[in-house]
Amino acid sequence: MKITGISIGKLIIPLKRPFKTALRQVTTAEDIVIKVHTDEGITGLGSAPATVVITGDSHKSAAEAIQNTILPAIIGMDIDHRETILQRIQMSMVHNTSAKAAVDIAVHDLFGKHYGLPLYRFFGGKSQCIPSDLTISINEPNEMAADARCAIDAGYHCLKLKVGIDATRDLTRIRAVRQAVGPRVALRLDANQGWSAKEAVRTIRTLEDAGLDIELIEQPVSAYDLDGLKWVTDHVTTAIMADESAFSPHDVFRLVSMRACDLINIKLMKAGGLGPAAQIAALAAASGIECMMGCMLESKIGITAAASLSAGVSVITKNDLDAADLMTGDPISGGICYEKDTLILPNAPGLGITDVKGWQEIL
Numbered sequence: 001m002k003i004t005g006i007s008i009g010k011l012i013i014p015l016k017r018p019f020k021t022a023l024r025q026v027t028t029a030e031d032i033v034i035k036v037h038t039d040e041g042i043t044g045l046g047s048a049p050a051t052v053v054i055t056g057d058s059h060k061s062a063a064e065a066i067q068n069t070i071l072p073a074i075i076g077m078d079i080d081h082r083e084t085i086l087q088r089i090q091m092s093m094v095h096n097t098s099a100k101a102a103v104d105i106a107v108h109d110l111f112g113k114h115y116g117l118p119l120y121r122f123f124g125g126k127s128q129c130i131p132s133d134l135t136i137s138i139n140e141p142n143e144m145a146a147d148a149r150c151a152i153d154a155g156y157h158c159l160k161l162k163v164g165i166d167a168t169r170d171l172t173r174i175r176a177v178r179q180a181v182g183p184r185v186a187l188r189l190d191a192n193q194g195w196s197a198k199e200a201v202r203t204i205r206t207l208e209d210a211g212l213d214i215e216l217i218e219q220p221v222s223a224y225d226l227d228g229l230k231w232v233t234d235h236v237t238t239a240i241m242a243d244e245s246a247f248s249p250h251d252v253f254r255l256v257s258m259r260a261c262d263l264i265n266i267k268l269m270k271a272g273g274l275g276p277a278a279q280i281a282a283l284a285a286a287s288g289i290e291c292m293m294g295c296m297l298e299s300k301i302g303i304t305a306a307a308s309l310s311a312g313v314s315v316i317t318k319n320d321l322d323a324a325d326l327m328t329g330d331p332i333s334g335g336i337c338y339e340k341d342t343l344i345l346p347n348a349p350g351l352g353i354t355d356v357k358g359w360q361e362i363l
């Protein structure tokens with residue numbers, strides 16, 4: 001089965017609530033959705049949201065990278081040569097990780113469809129049920145406490161609180177949420193690079209002394225400040241997770257060599273797809289470091305791909321795969337479905353996605 005072309009479209013899905021982090025605020029999720037065509041008439045689906053403040057990829061840059069650079073590197077190739085196709089995607093250009101991820105996901109979807117294999121089974125098939133946290137946007141403390149309560153009432157057992165705009169106010173936010181949800185709910189924090197190393201250590205020690213029981217803290221300091229990240233990791237007892245500092249397998253090799261963090265957040269859109277994400281997981285496993293499978297604001301296409309890898313790989317012990325549950329409606333038939341805080345993977349070949357409504361071709 002040979003790759004013959006790619007069509008590129010866009011999906012715009014309103015969010016249930018505005019999504020607010022230390023880096024950005026949005027009210028809609030916008031995903032580039034691609035269809036990789038083959039000479040056998042089978043189509044592979046992939047997707048990539050634009051998260052310019054993290055990956056640098058916009059819709060325009062991703063679409064152009066796919067059309068003008070990545071597609072020419074793989075057109076005409078047989079899907080059986082999966083490893084070479086994946087290498088060519090990565091070698092076609094530097095950066096542009098979301099564009100690469102969209103094509104890599106579609107190639108995996110094609111591979112699964114060709115062999116009648118659900119992707120989660122291709123990756124190891126450990127489980128069809130993936131528990132996820134739910135993200136609570138950064139807002140005033142009382143609003144975050146109310147949002148957290150709603151999430152618990154909806155069936156979530158683990159929440160990821162966005163912080164990182166103002167360390168002192170962040171303490172009030174976290175206290176308000178802990179008071180609202182009680183001691184049994186697991187709380188994770190994501191500062192999205194918003195603290196300095198000293199601010200981070202001071203804030204985290206205050207949380208520890210107050211017994212607020214935080215499971216982990218994602219990316220306390222700037223993505224480039226690896227020494228600062230290590231300094232924070234070495235000076236607190238709470239687990240520190242690298243997110244924006246950990247894009248590629250090379251980044252993760254550096255982080256684990258430095259012992260700069262306790263955990264890695266793997267995202268397909270940072271790594272460049274399932275191929276490099278699986279390499280990161282292997283590297284982390286060899287280094288004795290557990291991983292979380294994370295996501296950007298991507299539709300069910302990217303989330304199903306990420307959940308499939310997470311389902312098969314033991315070193316991925318945590319999931320932040322809530323993006324599609326933050327959206328209103330569901331234009332995608334098949335793929336994962338959410339049952340309270342659990343993603344259920346489909347038993348159909350590839351991603352198991354049969355239709356994408358509202359897909360508008362842009363290239």
Ligand SMILES: C[C@H](N)C(=O)N[C@@H](CCC(=O)O)C(=O)O
Pocket residue numbers: 021024051135160190192243294295296297320321322323
């Ligand atoms: C959506 C997910 N829970 C999340 O928080 N992902 C990112 C931010 C994604 C974005 O800004 O679109 C993260 O920093 O972990």
Ligand SMILES: [Mg+2]
Pocket residue numbers: 190192218219243244265
């Ligand atoms: Mg993060």
